[in-house]
Amino acid sequence: MSNQTPLSMALSQRKSDERATPLSAFRMARRWWLEGRRLNLSLLAEELDVGRATLMRWVGNKDLLMGEILWSLYRNIYDEAIARAEADPKLDGIDFLTQIYTDINVALINAQPLHDFLRNEPQWGLQLLTSNVSGLQQRLVDTWARLFDKELRAGRINPEMDADTLAYFIIRIGEGTIYCDLICGRTPDPQPASHAFRLLVNGHCS
Structure with a gap:
């Protein structure tokens, strides 16, 4: 019997297989801010693996x-x-x-x-x-x-x-x-x- 579960398979996915959303962009930005990091939209887009134009469309502006x-x-x-x-x-x-x-x-x-x-x-x-x-x-x-x-x-x-x-x-x-x-x-x-x-x-x- 396989020990793999839907969760373990999801967690093992490559980052590129995960799809970023406006909500995940907000959550990451909020986590960065709570950690004391400056809000940089270019770095945020890079971390989410989306284009800056896509991120701007999601959030409006900084x-x-x-x-x-x-x-x-x-x-x-x-x-x-x-x-x-x-x-x-x-x-x-x-x-x-x-x-x-x-x-x-x-x-x-x-x-x-x-x-x-x-x-x-x-x-x-x-x-x-x-x-x-x-x-x-x-x-x-x-x-x-x-x-x-x-x-x-x-x-x-x-x-x-x-x-x-x-x-x-x-x-x-x-x-x-x-x-x-x-x-x-x-x-x-x-x-x-x-x-x-x-x-x-x-x-x-x-």
């Missing part, structure tokens, strides 16, 4: 690919923060939202790959994170706007601005907290941002 990587980091942190807050029955309304916001900011302050990236490529990194060239900024605003809309419809918060505007400002405040060491040489501190969040979302700090 900014958009990096935006997907950064969004995947944020989305994982956001989902984990939501799950922790939902697991605490004592949290409701402004307390629920503030806990999520604070958890996300703390996680991003402590995200070593993110800060390694910003130290190595500060100009490009800040452009990706604080503008919409990569599509990341709008995704962040849309994500928070949906959460605010849900809480507004439930009557658990009563801000003095609409959900989209509120989401934009709390994202900007978060950026000033998370990246302040690079922007102005200050030590990141999530508490003032959480205080400002409560003021904007609920109009008071109690």
Whole structure:
């Protein structure tokens, strides 16, 4: 009886027999970034054994690919923060939202790959994170706007601005907290941002 299985045969295939896909390109790029490697599309295409034109067709451009990587980091942190807050029955309304916001900011302050990236490529990194060239900024605003809309419809918060505007400002405040060491040489501190969040979302700090 042969000891070969479909898995062992697949693993023994030559690299040239494996077909790269847009998803495998993203996964490899993300792994490189987490390892602290610079994102080089020519090297990525070579490693995937596809033409650079094919890779560009898949990912759009370097900014958009990096935006997907950064969004995947944020989305994982956001989902984990939501799950922790939902697991605490004592949290409701402004307390629920503030806990999520604070958890996300703390996680991003402590995200070593993110800060390694910003130290190595500060100009490009800040452009990706604080503008919409990569599509990341709008995704962040849309994500928070949906959460605010849900809480507004439930009557658990009563801000003095609409959900989209509120989401934009709390994202900007978060950026000033998370990246302040690079922007102005200050030590990141999530508490003032959480205080400002409560003021904007609920109009008071109690």
